[in-house]
Amino acid sequence: MRKSKNVTIKDIAKALGISPSTVSRALNNYSDINPETRDKVIEMAKKLNYVPNIFAKGLVTNKTKRVGLFIEDLEREGIYGVFYYEILTSFRKAAMDNGYEVVLLSTTSEEQKRVHFDTVMQEKQLEGAFVMGLKTDDEYLNEIQKSTYPVVLLDIPIKNSNIGYVTTNNLKGAQIATEHLIHLGHRKIGFLNGHKKAYVSQERLNGYILALSKNGISIDNELIVEGDFTEESGYKAADYFLEKGVTAVFAASDMMAIGLIKRFKDLGVDVPAKVSIVGFDDISIARYITPTLTTIRQNKSEMGKSAFYLLLNLISKQPINHIVLEPELVKRESTARLR
């Protein structure tokens, strides 16, 4: 570390003719300091270029102002990177606005094997964590449920006094996707769901069923297929849906929707003239493929921001423990009225 003449709390106290403990309490925003004094202290701290020593501070206050951000490493050539990147940058911004530092951590299976969740939290002296991209069979999910650290999960509806989650209303998203197709005259609507290791899958299935039921269309289990969110699983499911004579498919991810479109193109089946397609997520590619993809937008920037504020609530033992964001239908070229 570079050597520099460090200005201390004592220097600020001396310059203002007040006690060091008053300066310390003012800088740490204690409520018993009058606002005028606090402003004077902050002004002088700025003037003298005071830099708090976070290590010393961590030892004294036990408040580290550090949170962990657990991310998955990239898989499948980075298609979903942009989804996570947007959540990550908005989380970081909200943390910064509140004087919190974000430490980047990982939920790769390698890392989950290497070290326990609580050990990471303790080692890194984190006050809490936001965890993205966990699956139902991940070891960290068990460990988090046993942990006493404040944790916010993305898209996993587990909550108690120290665990909360941020998610999109997946049932509603699936419902408005399916209703959009019904309003266009479709009755034989296939559903390509994600795998069961994702919590969102059950909710999306419920939304699809609810939309059909509400509109007096009976549920045909043969039209419901389990994919795994990837383009390949969309590509593979296309033939089956054709065989079943569907006129529309709702896919639980944009990448599966894109796989369906690709296979239909290869087979000479026109989208949307012959088959309408709706995706889920609104990743950037959705606007660039041909035809452009009708989809359900998840508000990624709001997800990151909400995750931070929820975490702050859990850290300060507030009773709020989950935030559900509203999905939005984005109509583009891949859906059309049934002919």
Place this chain on the structure above:
Amino acid sequence: MRKSKNVTIKDIAKALGISPSTVSRALNNYSDINPETRDKVIEMAKKLNYVPNIFAKGLVTNKTKRVGLFIEDLEREGIYGVFYYEILTSFRKAAMDNGYEVVLLSTTSEEQKRVHFDTVMQEKQLEGAFVMGLKTDDEYLNEIQKSTYPVVLLDIPIKNSNIGYVTTNNLKGAQIATEHLIHLGHRKIGFLNGHKKAYVSQERLNGYILALSKNGISIDNELIVEGDFTEESGYKAADYFLEKGVTAVFAASDMMAIGLIKRFKDLGVDVPAKVSIVGFDDISIARYITPTLTTIRQNKSEMGKSAFYLLLNLISKQPINHIVLEPELVKRESTARLR
């Protein structure tokens, strides 16, 4: 922070019947400890679930094992997010593999105004930083050049004993893109460059000029246009290139190439039958647009990994201060032989 019975260095020392200072030196990997003792200490530390207190450690050793990762927040609907996300995850992984913690920081103009670069580094007790997405007129660029902290820059060729950079060979990338078009028979080749605030732009211009010169094609300044890397600037440049009668365009970003393709589609100009297009970057969208985009791939995962190892070199005062990665031509549908 949670209370838990913390195992200390003294407990390990007691269990092994050796001195606490020997344990400390073994755990901090000092070279004067014999390997057998070190192994015994590490084994016992694991057995007792010893967790080092990094705050106390930071105060004592001045080695914090923390580095900063400065990123830009998302702009322009996140198209480039995936580019940065891939660099970010590979940087994080390399850091983790070497026992370093990554603190997420930002180069937004707001943040650059709020706090000096050196102040961030000091406040966060960072040993060094990797900085992505800076422009030539950014305040942090001046501050980094005056700083004594080890810093690795992405795509900005500044180097001295504590500053280094990771970049793609942009001259070569532009050269092979242009040569690809020349080999397909094109002679009237437009070049849509990025803005001059990006260091890569001069290099790419040089590569374009070199390829033409080497192949005996004279440089026509009227065929060189300055864009700003965005889809819009590609869309706007398309008419001009048509007017000039080019048969091919090399664009210095995939998004500009996509803008060109979009405008040509709107005008009924077939790509690649009438105009061939080459992009730069190989972002994920390049594989999903119609026609799929021929482009120059930057090895993003290698960029992140190299950036970390370079930073480690600078921190330990090794003489290596830059790494230049090789670009790769990815041939797809947007380029064809001149008819």
